[in-house]
Amino acid sequence: MIAAVLAGGRSRRFGGDKLLVRIDGKPLILHTIERLELAREIDRIVVISSRENADRIRAFGYDVLVDTLMIGPMGGIYTALSLGDALVVAGDMPLLIPEFVDFIIDMFLEAKKPACVPRWANGYLEPLHAAYSKDFLPLLREKIEGGDYAINRAVRESDACYVDIEKLPEEWRESFFNVNTRGDVGKLKERIV
Numbered sequence: 001m002i003a004a005v006l007a008g009g010r011s012r013r014f015g016g017d018k019l020l021v022r023i024d025g026k027p028l029i030l031h032t033i034e035r036l037e038l039a040r041e042i043d044r045i046v047v048i049s050s051r052e053n054a055d056r057i058r059a060f061g062y063d064v065l066v067d068t069l070m071i072g073p074m075g076g077i078y079t080a081l082s083l084g085d086a087l088v089v090a091g092d093m094p095l096l097i098p099e100f101v102d103f104i105i106d107m108f109l110e111a112k113k114p115a116c117v118p119r120w121a122n123g124y125l126e127p128l129h130a131a132y133s134k135d136f137l138p139l140l141r142e143k144i145e146g147g148d149y150a151i152n153r154a155v156r157e158s159d160a161c162y163v164d165i166e167k168l169p170e171e172w173r174e175s176f177f178n179v180n181t182r183g184d185v186g187k188l189k190e191r192i193v
């Protein structure tokens with residue numbers, strides 16, 4: 001399975017490109033990628049990046065596909081699916097749990113649904129830690145053409161399968177930690193030492 005790492009955001013809350021910020025001497029996005037490399041079910045990693053960041057990420061030694069839509073995560077997922085079925089994660093998730101990623105992929109391969117998305121008991125979805133099939137593309141295309149870029153709504157309108165987070169090992173929840181603000185960098189440093 002391909003893993004697509006979304007890296008085309010604006011980092012507005014962070015102020016300055018958060019994915020290139022060094023944590024322990026390493027850019028944030030490489031922490032995310034190195035966690036993915038430990039997942040058995042993933043055989044290829046592609047970064048879905050803005051045009052501006054493409055060369056910088058290639059220089060780290062990773063494949064890049066440029067997102068020309070730049071309409072938010074939905075456009076990143078749409079771009080990723082041009083490569084085939086994909087496990088999609090946000091580039092700002094440096095604490096990914098490889099076993100959890102494998103768990104989602106195994107469920108996705110078995111369920112044969114257009115998407116497999118983690119869901120909290122209160123209904124909140126985690127669409128940037130999820131698996132998508134090419135069968136999700138027609139709905140995405142329709143949404144994009146209609147100017148509705150809400151990925152959660154698209155997932156809910158599809159025949160997705162859901163991964164109930166509260167039924168899984170509690171330590172897997174760390175997978176969803178993502179860096180949005182400068183303060184999150186402090187939290188991250190506490191967790192990776």
Ligand SMILES: Nc1nc2c(ncn2[C@@H]2O[C@H](COP(=O)(O)OP(=O)(O)OP(=O)(O)O)[C@@H](O)[C@H]2O)c(=O)[nH]1
Pocket residue numbers: 006007008009010011012013014048049050067069070071072073075076090091092128178179180
């Ligand atoms: N390829 C692609 N990735 C995106 C896009 N928008 C957001 N992302 C990525 O999706 C992930 C989650 O997005 P957010 O945490 O909301 O990040 P963001 O948009 O950079 O940050 P804010 O501006 O603070 O909301 C990050 O890794 C972003 O780089 C997009 O339009 N295209």
Ligand SMILES: [Mg+2]
Pocket residue numbers: 090092178179180
């Ligand atoms: Mg985020």
